[in-house]
Amino acid sequence: MTRAFVTGVGGQDGGYLAEALLARGDDVHALVLHAERDAPLPDGVQRHVGDVTDVEATRRLLLDLAPDEVYNLAAISSVAHSWEWPDLAALVNGTAAVALLESAHQLQRTGHAVRFVQASSAEVFGQPDTSPQDESTPVRPVNPYGAAKAYAHLMTGVYRHRGLHASSLVLYNHESPRRPAHFVTRKITRGVAEIATGRRDRLWLGNLDARRDWGWAPDYVAAMVAAAGAEAPDDYVVATGEAHAVRDLVATAFAHVGIDDWEPLVAVDPDLIRPADAALLVGDASRARERLGWRPTATFEQVVARMVDADLGADGRAEPA
Template structure:
């Protein structure tokens, strides 16, 4: 019998890539989405798998809704990816961030414990939980390093991390925390700095834009390729015993380096002519540097990153160039016109929880 998986946040970057991976491995995939949000299935359409996912409308902060979703999906594996995941927005709306990321995680863990306690659960943690530690220790971070969060988002995710560990130890459940450092792709949302840069520079190169406005470009991050990271998620749930793992590249690059490389790809040398620093885009608190050590994942999972920084940048900006070139020829794209006519057909077919 094929395995069954439930993915919360299936319409996001990671959810879409993970759904594709699981479908290719023969899983029956169920995915949740919010009833109250604007329908947005473009990533799944873009990957050509939208007809292979069983959609369940579900509110992450509603216990009865999550229980109903689990009863429908009857999952062997649960991947909890749904979250408010934009760090900057968490300063503007900390209560909603904590509600969705922390309470939502508590609800899904408790619902699994009650409905399908033998299901394996993946909790999406984040490198942001380390916060200031990355700058203080000045080396790649391991699973043993201490946490010092610097944003409401990081606090919400750290609480979710500890909930995962508590449910694993107190209730003998198979729960893992994937501490993923930044991972990007052409499916990344435009609110994230890497896609903002690749998209805007593509427009600049085609004469569609004249400037790129950014905040702190000195911050350094460990950037990997999202499809490789969702494979790591899957590997974490294939082990005999649950554990927590970092997925990273061991390389730190500044936002400034990302900018320079993107302009190189499109053949523009004078990047400073187009980039403007806007103090309004600075965060109240920012993490200077985050870089992770994936040694444990390499040793126990056999996982290691393959796509390097330069290749990642090239993948992203070339895809944005293609999208805008097609747009100039009259084609519509998902990030520009998120409501495809077919999305209403999708909504009419969803499994009602």
């Protein structure tokens, strides 16, 4: 039986990943923050209370558990929050990730083979000169989140050269009904659901022209599992290859509830516009397709529809946050 160790299990991807590993029959262990020690986890996950920034304690735990696979999803996951707490983003998204790589490497030196998957981000590319981006695109972040992720991404390659089966997955935007409410995608789908049910009269957003490559979160988790099981480790861009503007997502969400004239229902709040917004980010997942057999299963329209439906709830009313 494969023993897997997952950080960031409380997030959108962490929950889907734990479920996928359990469905595969794995012995799944998760690192859970003290503040989330009583939060519900998928049945079968063994929780260990701690923090990736506590390097010594996390290293002892990893060496004691001796997992076969390590998935590092722990992160300050919001670009906006990284501007508020750049030092914390550097610590969690960067330094702690590298410490976990070193812990996995130390475990491997005891004779126990281990495979490591780092959840990276398209934000490492920042302002790319070309589109779509692939694994050869220069790393040039423009925000604290991307800079910290870039450090961990590059160090994953360093440890791969030291003999660790370490893969970094450059994940483009991926969404689901589990996305927290402060993310723009969920803010939109919840807002549309509330407007459709008469509980709100306007949706306030930031830059409507920002373009992103949005996919379905469970698909991206499947890429992580495939990378861990691949014969050889590598870096992988995981993306749909299609870019859509925020206004496209807004229009698609409103159309799903039968509202075509949505412009009067949306207003721009200057306070929601980021200090520096990444340029056109759209990924070329050819390597993941060819080496991992990975392909997205849901279209952009399907992702948006599933999120709106979830926010409407089974009775057609917008669910609480």
